[in-house]
Amino acid sequence: MQRLVKSLLMNFVLLCLFLAAALPASAASSEPGIAIGLHPGTVGCPPGTEQPALSALYKNRVVEALTTSQDVYGQQILAKPEGPTYDNVKDFFTPIMYAIAPAAQGGFLTDTGVYYIPFGQPQQLTARGDLALTVADGSQIISNKADNLSTRIFVGAGGQEQFGSCLANLSTPALYKGYLPILQLQYRDHDGIEYQQESLATNLPGTDIVASYVEITADRDKSGHKPANIRFQVCSSCNLHQEGNQLVDEQGRTYLYFSPGATLSNSDLVYNLDAPNNENNSVYIVRPVTPIVNAPAIHVDKGEQKRARVESAAYWENRLSEGRLFQVPESNVMDAQRNLLIQDLQMTWRYSLGNAYEAFYQPESSSTMGVLGRYGFTGVYKRALQDLLPLSKGSTRRNWEIGEKLSHAADYYRLTGDSSLIIENLAAYKAYAVDLATQHAGDPNHLLARQQYSSDVKGLVYGLHQIGTALFGLQNMVSVWRELGETDLADKYAPIADDLRVWFDKAIKQSSTVMPDGSLFTQVMLLDKEEPYDHLPTTVLGSYWNLVAHYGFSAQVYAPESPEAKATLQYLYNHGARLLGLLKVRDGAINDVYETEQAKFLADNDQSDQLVLSLYNQLAHGMTRNTFITGEAASVGPLASKWPLQFGACEIGTSCTPPSFENGWAPNEYYRGMYLSPNTANNGFFLQLLRLMLINEMTNNKGEPQSLQLAFSTPRGWLENGKKIQVHDAPSLFGPISYTITSKIEHNQIMADLDVPSQRPIGNLQLRLRIPAHKQLIGVEVNGCPYTKFNSSTETIDLTGLTGKLIIRADYR
Structure with a gap:
C-alpha cells in the first residue's frame, strides 16, 4: 500500500479514491481502498463531506504557545478561581488520532493512519501473549505486529468503504464501561447507513488461544434501506476456503469463524444485508490472532459475543482488583486510571507493543514498573525488575541503567519489605557497585566515565542525568544493604558514594549559571561548554535537555525547597520547559514520557497547582480521547512541522527544513498525531501524577x-x-x-x-x-x-x- 505521497500528487490521489468509492462493486478492487496521504482521516470521505477545520484563531494560539518561552496559557488557567479543570483545558487543542511510524517504515502504523489499541489476555505476570492490534476507527485488526497479517473491514454499497475511513462520520472511539479494553464505535457510510461495531479480544472457550470477537450491526432506517454489504478481507494471498463456519487455508489452519449468512468471494467474507438470511442486520466474526490447526468448534452468534464480552471484562476486572486503585470523584480520571493500569499490566516493562518500540529502554522501563508497584502490583514490579536485570543497551549507556536497576531494587524492598530480589541477585548488584567504584577511581575529574548522552545524541558526556541517577542508585543500595545486615558491602561502598557526591556537587556548581531573570540553569553536559538555553525547544540540545535533566533533579541534585531547587523551577517556567503543564519539545510537540521525573521534582517542591495543570492537560491532550492511548511524543503544531517526511513536506534522502509553525498547516488538517503508540512510560506519567496528588513520600538523596x-x-x-x-x-x-x-x-x-x-x-x-x-x-x-x-x-x-x-x-x- 502506498504510504508516502508527495504533496503535489495529493489532490490526484483523493480524486482517484473518491471515484473508486463511487464505482459499482464489480469494478472495484478487492484490496483496501484507502491510501495514506497528507491527512488520512479525510481520504475515505465522499465529495462534499463537511470536515472539521482549524480556525485562524486556533492556529495563532498554537503558534503563540509554541514560540513563547513562558507557559502563557497555562498561567491563564492557573489564574482562574477554580484552577485547572478538564472542562477549562480540553478545547485548547484538537484530539490525537494518528499513529506515526518512521518514514522508512511507511510513515503510519495502520492502513488508515489511525492508532491501534492492543487487546490481549496475558497469562503470566510479564508475558505479553498474543495481541489483536485493533485500529480505533474499526477498519482493521492486525496480528501482533503492525505490518503483520490483518483483517480489514468494509461496509456500504458493494462493501467497498473501509469502516471508519471518513473520520467526520465516525463517533469518538470509546471503551466498554469507559475503561475496559472493548472498543465501541458508531459509523455512517456514504449512503447514510449507520453501523455499530464492538471489538474485543479474549480466549476461545476452553483454550488459551487469543481471538478477536467482532459484532457489527447496521441500521438502514435513515438511509431509505439502501443496499449494503459488510465485507471482511481476511487474507487475499492465503487461498482460503470455507469449512462450515470457518475460513481455512490449505494447511488446515483456521483464520476466521463467522456467523451464518456470509458468502466467500475471492478470500473475502461478504454479508449481503438484503439477503433473506440477514434480516437482523447483525454479523459476528471470531478471528484468532494466530491461525490455528485443529481449531475447536465455535458457534458464532450474539450469545457467543456476549460470553466473550463477559469473560474479557471479568479477566481485566480481576487483574485490577489485584492492585490498589485510588477513588476520586471524577469519572474520566477514574476511567483513565483503570485503563492505563490495564495497558501497563499488558505491556509491563516493554516501551510499546506491536511496533519498533516493543523493547526495553532504560530509564523508562524501570520507572514505569515503579509506578505499577505503587498501585499495588508489586508482583509485576518484582518480576519486571528481574527480567530487566540482564538487559543493557551497551557499555557506553550503562551508568543510567545501573542507577535505575539499583534504585528500583532498593525501592521495591522499601515498598514491600521483601528482600529476596536483592538477596538472590546480590552478585549482580555488587558488580554494579564495583563498576561505579572503578569508574570513579579512574576518572580524571573524579566523576564516572563519560557516557553517550542518549540513544539519539551520540556524544560522550558527564551526564547530569546519568551520574545523578547512578549516584542515587548506589546510595539507595548502600542504605538498604546496611538495613539488611550486609554491613561489609555498606561499609565499603558508602565512602565511595559519599566521595562521588562531593565531586558531583563540585561539577554541578561549576556547570551552573544564574540567569538574568534570577533563575538557575544547570548543564546536562557537566564541565563542558553548554550555554544556557533561552527557549529550550528551539534547538535539538535544548529540547533534549528538557527530556533528561529532570532525572538529575528528581535524584535530588538539589535538595527539595532549597534556593537552588526553587531557582531551577523558575528556569523551567521561564525558558520553555512546559506547555499547558506538559513537557514542550522541538518541532511543535510535547513529550510526556519524560515528565514523570519532572512531576516528582514539582511535588517535592510543593508545586500543587502545576501538578493539577499537568493532570488535566495530559488527560485532554497527551492521550487519545476516551481510549487513553499515548505515544512517545504528540504533535501540537502542524503535522508537517513535526513529521515532514510522513506528511509530504520532505522526501526521504533529501535535505529539507520542515515548514515553520506559521506556514506548516495543511488546508484539511485537523487531528493531531503521536509517535509509535502505545507507550507505557507516558501512561506512567499520568498514573504518577495521580498518586503524587494523593501520596508523596519525601526522601533524602539516599532514598531513605x-x-x-x-x-x-x-x-x-x-x-x-x-x-x-x-x-x-x-x-x-x-x-x-x-x-x-x-x-x-x-x-x-x-x-x-x-x-x-x-x-x-x-x-x-x-x-x-x-x-x-x-x-x-x-x-x-x-x-x-x-x-x-x-x-x-x-x-x-x-x-x-x-x-x-x-x-x-x-x-x-
Missing part, C-alpha cells in the same frame, strides 16, 4: 523516606460538597496507607479518617485539604480534641507524631 504528604495536590473540585476521596491500603515507603476525605463544605466542614502507617518512622506527616475557593480554615479537631497545628494559608494540617487511627474535622467560614 523522611516525610509523608497526603492529598497535597488534589484538584479543588474534588472537595466540592458531597464529594469523597478514598485511599485504601496503598503501598508506600512507610507502609500501607488508608484515608478518606469527605466534603461537607456547604456546612463549613471537611471530615477525614486516616490510618497512620507504622512500618517506618515518619519524620513529618501532613494532610492538605484543597477546597473550592472562598472558604477559610479556622479550626481543626483530631479524635474529638481541639488541634492547633494547622496553617490556614496553605490549607495544611501537621499531624507529625500522631499514630494509629485519626478522625479529623476541619472547620471553615
Whole structure:
C-alpha cells in the first residue's frame, strides 16, 4: 500500500479514491481502498463531506504557545478561581488520532493512519501473549505486529468503504464501561447507513488461544434501506476456503469463524444485508490472532459475543482488583486510571507493543514498573525488575541503567519489605557497585566515565542525568544493604558514594549559571561548554535537555525547597520547559514520557497547582480521547512541522527544513498525531501524577523516606460538597496507607479518617485539604480534641507524631 505521497500528487490521489468509492462493486478492487496521504482521516470521505477545520484563531494560539518561552496559557488557567479543570483545558487543542511510524517504515502504523489499541489476555505476570492490534476507527485488526497479517473491514454499497475511513462520520472511539479494553464505535457510510461495531479480544472457550470477537450491526432506517454489504478481507494471498463456519487455508489452519449468512468471494467474507438470511442486520466474526490447526468448534452468534464480552471484562476486572486503585470523584480520571493500569499490566516493562518500540529502554522501563508497584502490583514490579536485570543497551549507556536497576531494587524492598530480589541477585548488584567504584577511581575529574548522552545524541558526556541517577542508585543500595545486615558491602561502598557526591556537587556548581531573570540553569553536559538555553525547544540540545535533566533533579541534585531547587523551577517556567503543564519539545510537540521525573521534582517542591495543570492537560491532550492511548511524543503544531517526511513536506534522502509553525498547516488538517503508540512510560506519567496528588513520600538523596504528604495536590473540585476521596491500603515507603476525605463544605466542614502507617518512622506527616475557593480554615479537631497545628494559608494540617487511627474535622467560614 502506498504510504508516502508527495504533496503535489495529493489532490490526484483523493480524486482517484473518491471515484473508486463511487464505482459499482464489480469494478472495484478487492484490496483496501484507502491510501495514506497528507491527512488520512479525510481520504475515505465522499465529495462534499463537511470536515472539521482549524480556525485562524486556533492556529495563532498554537503558534503563540509554541514560540513563547513562558507557559502563557497555562498561567491563564492557573489564574482562574477554580484552577485547572478538564472542562477549562480540553478545547485548547484538537484530539490525537494518528499513529506515526518512521518514514522508512511507511510513515503510519495502520492502513488508515489511525492508532491501534492492543487487546490481549496475558497469562503470566510479564508475558505479553498474543495481541489483536485493533485500529480505533474499526477498519482493521492486525496480528501482533503492525505490518503483520490483518483483517480489514468494509461496509456500504458493494462493501467497498473501509469502516471508519471518513473520520467526520465516525463517533469518538470509546471503551466498554469507559475503561475496559472493548472498543465501541458508531459509523455512517456514504449512503447514510449507520453501523455499530464492538471489538474485543479474549480466549476461545476452553483454550488459551487469543481471538478477536467482532459484532457489527447496521441500521438502514435513515438511509431509505439502501443496499449494503459488510465485507471482511481476511487474507487475499492465503487461498482460503470455507469449512462450515470457518475460513481455512490449505494447511488446515483456521483464520476466521463467522456467523451464518456470509458468502466467500475471492478470500473475502461478504454479508449481503438484503439477503433473506440477514434480516437482523447483525454479523459476528471470531478471528484468532494466530491461525490455528485443529481449531475447536465455535458457534458464532450474539450469545457467543456476549460470553466473550463477559469473560474479557471479568479477566481485566480481576487483574485490577489485584492492585490498589485510588477513588476520586471524577469519572474520566477514574476511567483513565483503570485503563492505563490495564495497558501497563499488558505491556509491563516493554516501551510499546506491536511496533519498533516493543523493547526495553532504560530509564523508562524501570520507572514505569515503579509506578505499577505503587498501585499495588508489586508482583509485576518484582518480576519486571528481574527480567530487566540482564538487559543493557551497551557499555557506553550503562551508568543510567545501573542507577535505575539499583534504585528500583532498593525501592521495591522499601515498598514491600521483601528482600529476596536483592538477596538472590546480590552478585549482580555488587558488580554494579564495583563498576561505579572503578569508574570513579579512574576518572580524571573524579566523576564516572563519560557516557553517550542518549540513544539519539551520540556524544560522550558527564551526564547530569546519568551520574545523578547512578549516584542515587548506589546510595539507595548502600542504605538498604546496611538495613539488611550486609554491613561489609555498606561499609565499603558508602565512602565511595559519599566521595562521588562531593565531586558531583563540585561539577554541578561549576556547570551552573544564574540567569538574568534570577533563575538557575544547570548543564546536562557537566564541565563542558553548554550555554544556557533561552527557549529550550528551539534547538535539538535544548529540547533534549528538557527530556533528561529532570532525572538529575528528581535524584535530588538539589535538595527539595532549597534556593537552588526553587531557582531551577523558575528556569523551567521561564525558558520553555512546559506547555499547558506538559513537557514542550522541538518541532511543535510535547513529550510526556519524560515528565514523570519532572512531576516528582514539582511535588517535592510543593508545586500543587502545576501538578493539577499537568493532570488535566495530559488527560485532554497527551492521550487519545476516551481510549487513553499515548505515544512517545504528540504533535501540537502542524503535522508537517513535526513529521515532514510522513506528511509530504520532505522526501526521504533529501535535505529539507520542515515548514515553520506559521506556514506548516495543511488546508484539511485537523487531528493531531503521536509517535509509535502505545507507550507505557507516558501512561506512567499520568498514573504518577495521580498518586503524587494523593501520596508523596519525601526522601533524602539516599532514598531513605523522611516525610509523608497526603492529598497535597488534589484538584479543588474534588472537595466540592458531597464529594469523597478514598485511599485504601496503598503501598508506600512507610507502609500501607488508608484515608478518606469527605466534603461537607456547604456546612463549613471537611471530615477525614486516616490510618497512620507504622512500618517506618515518619519524620513529618501532613494532610492538605484543597477546597473550592472562598472558604477559610479556622479550626481543626483530631479524635474529638481541639488541634492547633494547622496553617490556614496553605490549607495544611501537621499531624507529625500522631499514630494509629485519626478522625479529623476541619472547620471553615
